[in-house]
Amino acid sequence: MRVGVVLGTGHGEKGTTGMVVDALIVRMRERVEIEVDVICTDDLVLGPSCPACLACMTAGEQACPNADNASPARELMDAADLVIFATAVHSFTLSATMKRFVDHFAYLIHRPRYFGTPAILVSTAAGAGHDAALGYLTTAIRRWGFHTAGQLGVNGPGLAKAPYRAKVDRALDELAATAVRAVHDGGEPAPTTSDLIGFRVARLLVESGRSDGPVDAAYWDERGWFEADWFTGAKVGRVRNAVAALVERRIRTGIENGSAKPYTG
Structure with a gap:
């Protein structure tokens, strides 16, 4: 199984979001052999924001001024059997770096391609905002063709408390099983x-x-x-x-x- 990870946080793999994703990957590896490709959205150098020039829609994705910088993420999603989209929660929604990533693939709303590929969504926060962040990602990637197989929002500071950490560990166990099953079972869910x-x-x-x-x-x-x-x-x-x-x-x-x-x- 090939798993792609899109990590939407300025702290990269060493931050709380990256550590939660790593814990999920460890559990998936206990169930099945997997290859993992990771993209940190900050490393893509997509600029301060999407230029909103619409060239990706009118002339093709290669016409985007940041096409070359975005291509590693496109290649990751194309090759993956399952993609994990993970974001920190900033000001009650997804991070700016994850939003910038989503904006640069707006052409996939018009030309979707990932039907049949399941996605797992992960968010970490110091407080609230998981519903908004994960809800937005669910809608956005569905327009690209992905279907969300499972999701998890984690309170970062709470991980220092043993009772909460135990609950997160159980949720990660369940999410890992869900992710592996989603790829194994295959198929595309009936549209809502x-x-x-x-x-x-x-x-x-x-x-x-x-x-x-x-x-x-x-x-x-x-x-x-x-x-x-x-x-x-x-x-x-x-x-x-x-x-x-x-x-x-x-x-x-x-x-x-x-x-x-x-x-x-």
């Missing part, structure tokens, strides 16, 4: 209603952007996605699909008529 809505919204975006750049549309044309209900052959529930179709029609009508409302909370 949210997944199906995401598919249809992505299709709208690609359709509307066809004249701006052919890359996204060509990718969808090659895979027959414009005529499909979902990206893969996974079973699509009829009720869920009907709900997604209704949402799509409302969004499409709002766009065409200019009647879409701004978000006000």
